[in-house]
Amino acid sequence: MAEAIRLGRMTDTMEEGYLAEFNLKVGDNLKTGDTLAEVETDKATLPLESYYSGKILHVAAKKGDTLKIGDLIAIVGKEGEDFQHLLQNVNPAAEVQIEVKAAAKEVVVEKVEQAAPIASATSTTGRVKASPLAKLLAKEKGVDLKTVSGSGEDGRIVKRDLENLSTSAKALFNLSSAKESFTDSRVSTMRKTIARRLSESKSNAPHFYLTMTLNMDKAVQFRKDLNDVLPEKVSFNDIVLKAVALSLRKNPAVNTSWLGDNIRQYGHIHLGMAVAVEDGLVVPVIKFADLKSLSEISAEAKSLAKKAIEKKLLPPDMEGSTFTISNLGMYGIDNFTAIINEPNACILAVGAIKQEPVVVSGQLAVGNTMQLTLSSDHRVVDGAVGAKFLQTLKQYLEAPVLMLV
Numbered sequence: 001m002a003e004a005i006r007l008g009r010m011t012d013t014m015e016e017g018y019l020a021e022f023n024l025k026v027g028d029n030l031k032t033g034d035t036l037a038e039v040e041t042d043k044a045t046l047p048l049e050s051y052y053s054g055k056i057l058h059v060a061a062k063k064g065d066t067l068k069i070g071d072l073i074a075i076v077g078k079e080g081e082d083f084q085h086l087l088q089n090v091n092p093a094a095e096v097q098i099e100v101k102a103a104a105k106e107v108v109v110e111k112v113e114q115a116a117p118i119a120s121a122t123s124t125t126g127r128v129k130a131s132p133l134a135k136l137l138a139k140e141k142g143v144d145l146k147t148v149s150g151s152g153e154d155g156r157i158v159k160r161d162l163e164n165l166s167t168s169a170k171a172l173f174n175l176s177s178a179k180e181s182f183t184d185s186r187v188s189t190m191r192k193t194i195a196r197r198l199s200e201s202k203s204n205a206p207h208f209y210l211t212m213t214l215n216m217d218k219a220v221q222f223r224k225d226l227n228d229v230l231p232e233k234v235s236f237n238d239i240v241l242k243a244v245a246l247s248l249r250k251n252p253a254v255n256t257s258w259l260g261d262n263i264r265q266y267g268h269i270h271l272g273m274a275v276a277v278e279d280g281l282v283v284p285v286i287k288f289a290d291l292k293s294l295s296e297i298s299a300e301a302k303s304l305a306k307k308a309i310e311k312k313l314l315p316p317d318m319e320g321s322t323f324t325i326s327n328l329g330m331y332g333i334d335n336f337t338a339i340i341n342e343p344n345a346c347i348l349a350v351g352a353i354k355q356e357p358v359v360v361s362g363q364l365a366v367g368n369t370m371q372l373t374l375s376s377d378h379r380v381v382d383g384a385v386g387a388k389f390l391q392t393l394k395q396y397l398e399a400p401v402l403m404l405v
Contacts, residue, residue, distance in 0.1 A: 002077030042193035130157035144263035206378040243396035251389040252320035257343040272321030335371040345380040
């Protein structure tokens, strides 16, 4: 009997999928377990595997399509079999159940040789395809993107293409020949989801912010002492993660979610760790962080960040956070306010460690300081509750030896 292959829900929050790779043709033979397509979801690009065997009788989608859950992809069956009845209802109201093995897509990019003149990376409409960061770098360097060859997907210009340009390949910006232009880029499924969720969070949750400045002198020495003896280096972010986990244990009212009719206080501590990737932001989760040593947290954080950058995160890697941390200190940002990652009640924004004048025992000195800003959902967390959490966190980071007791 002919069967309809439809797009199933590949992550818990997925509403649509973009067919990044899709090459099925009528007449192809299909076996159970064969990869039908690479689908860009709200969290990762995942392979869609077939649950059926047979011959492809009809193909209803193509590469580049954005499909809703339940949309028809293809029809499989025996050669010559009638399948018209399956075309009459291409997206049934009942949710389609398709078993999908979650595995991340490993992107292999063929490096493009830089030569002069360099081949144009424009689309068929004449608009240059480039990432936002590449466009910013091009503007700073005075480079005409039409002269740059892109090594990204479908010839898209990315950051490394601008960094690899030789001086002879750069077309300097000339005001006398300047003209207005623009580039439209497809909004990825991940970026759409980020935009929707952040808009909902900012609209739904009444945010308030608490900022505290910490003396990080002892933390700086603590990290140096650890890295002198540990085989794997520990970062300041790892130390913050550990301190946050212990602070949440002492301040469980911050480790909560607003559920409408209920406030849920979690007995476990799963730390979400915001990681910037090319298409936006992902939040892998370190689970039971309060029960793990600093070395274990450090190793897991590095592993998750690497998987995020390589687009190898699986849905279980990004589910279940009870509190989120966003660190922009490595970019030299002193302080910022972050939008809550719902359903978490709080998110901690971590700034850079910098040297500046401080008063120690009534004397002016140079010290290492860092600013933390806690964004909280006022429906769940009151000001005093958030302040007590930051006080506890301050104690751990200003005397990090306490984390080892």
